[in-house]
Amino acid sequence: MGGRRAYDVRFPWIFTARATLVSTAMALTLSAIRQIWGTSVIEASALTLLGVVIVLVGLRVLQVMGPNELEVLQRVSVPGKHLLIRWLSPSRPRSG
Numbered sequence: 001m002g003g004r005r006a007y008d009v010r011f012p013w014i015f016t017a018r019a020t021l022v023s024t025a026m027a028l029t030l031s032a033i034r035q036i037w038g039t040s041v042i043e044a045s046a047l048t049l050l051g052v053v054i055v056l057v058g059l060r061v062l063q064v065m066g067p068n069e070l071e072v073l074q075r076v077s078v079p080g081k082h083l084l085i086r087w088l089s090p091s092r093p094r095s096g
Helices: 003-007 013-036 041-061 067-075 081-088
Strands: none
8 A cells, every 4th residue: 555545655755846947957057167177176175065055055946845844944053053944934924
């Protein structure tokens, strides 16, 4: 018996699609740049930093992290998690 029938669990298709889109954008960008750059420590570090930026911006723009994922992130012990949660939380419209 599948998880959906036994526990009413549904596969998170939208989350998976958005996360895959962010990962694909990062992979394509870094692969294209990697074709041009060499393999020095500085270039590898720059590509790593660029990858992190692409993922963080992509997660925010596509609003990959919903309330459930942010709640899980709140419970884990990760340095800087409050900044990360603030960055990844959906923007609230300003009133006034």
